[in-house]
Amino acid sequence: MSMRKCYLFFIFCLLLSGLSVRAQDMVADNMVLYQRSSGGWPKHIGNERIDYTKKLSEAEKAGLIDDASMNDATIDNDATNKEIRYLVKAFKQTGNTRYLASAETGVRYLLKAQYANGGWPQFYPDTSLYRSEVTYNDNAMVNTLNVLYDLSLQVNDMEVMNAGLRAPAAEAVKKGVGCILVTQVRVNGVLTSWCAQYDRITLQPAKARSYELVSLSGEESVGIVEFLMRLPHPTAAIKDAVSSAVAWFRKVKIEGYKYVNIADPKQPNGRDRVIQPEAGSVIWARFYEIGTDRPFFSGRDGIKKYTVAEIEHERRNGYAWYGTWPLQLINEKYPAWLASTR
DSSP states (O other), rough: OOHHHHHHHHHHHHHHHHHHSSSHHHHHHHHHOOOTSSOOOOOOEEEEEOOSSSSOOHHHHHHHHTTTTTTTOBOOGGTTTTHHHHHHHHHHHHHOOOHHHHHHHHHHHHHOOTTTOOOOOOOOOSSSSSGGGEEEEHOOOOOOHHHHHHHHHHHHGGGSSOOOGHHHHHHHHHHHHHHHHHHSSEEEEOOOOOSSSSOOOOOOOOOOSSSSOOOOOOHHHHHHHHHHSSSSSHHHHHHHHHHHHHHHHHHHHEEEEEEEEEETTTTSSSEEEEEEEEEEEEEESSSEEEETTOEEEEEEETEOOOOOOOOOOOHHHHOEOOOOOOOOIIIIIHHHHHOOOO
16 A cells, blocks of 8 residues: 555544544433443432533542442433433434443343333342332333334334344243233222322232322323334224223313413422313323222322312422323324224
């Protein structure tokens, strides 16, 4: 090779090196650092929510490496699932294989955390307290199922994943659907909706935090139904589960009221959240009593109350007790799905 060609080759290599240095994403880099050795991600460090946009010091990076063995990985608050989705996008944009490897490790974590009965715990490997329960709360299990279903179909950026993960992901989804069908609550022989969490052994509705009692969920049940409606060629059992849940949503809707923030100088922060009459409005409660369909609420004392005004100000304002979660499902998504499955 001539000196000129050698020089040009050297310059080309330098350019490639520069490109590889620039082919980075600070958020993705931080996600790789925060990933636990179990393969999943925590949702908080101490009491602070993780900020992936923060520029980390060398000392902070070293601390994260030291903490990698902590057992605080979770699927709560979309942790682990959101990191997997972000990292595959970052890989497609940058070509940085560290991001793809991290995302694939995250998927293996999800596969490993699944119970034989098809459910997922809120935390893994930490199984203390309610963390071991099969958890629909805040769409934890549904978010996981959506990631694995996308992977099994190679859609929504998941086509870049290792092909060897497709079959295990599809099998995990199959088991997860089985768990969903088994845990739909029957009352007097009629299918209704789902509790936010279940005992991992008996698959019976279970209590989580002190203010999250055994109930039928007006929020989490929506995500479950919408996931079931993603599945092609639904079985008779899936059709029955979806239609029964929608019928229950229609049955328990609360018409003529809205849930709003109001100014209230007597309260600690100068505001409060109350339910008020409003013609034409429709809302649903977060929790309904199994067997009566009566909305209920509870504070940190764990005592069931039947009006939101009865619980303490902090919980009244710090939790989503009412919402319009099923509205679009009932009015738009379910009719379209029903027409497509006939």
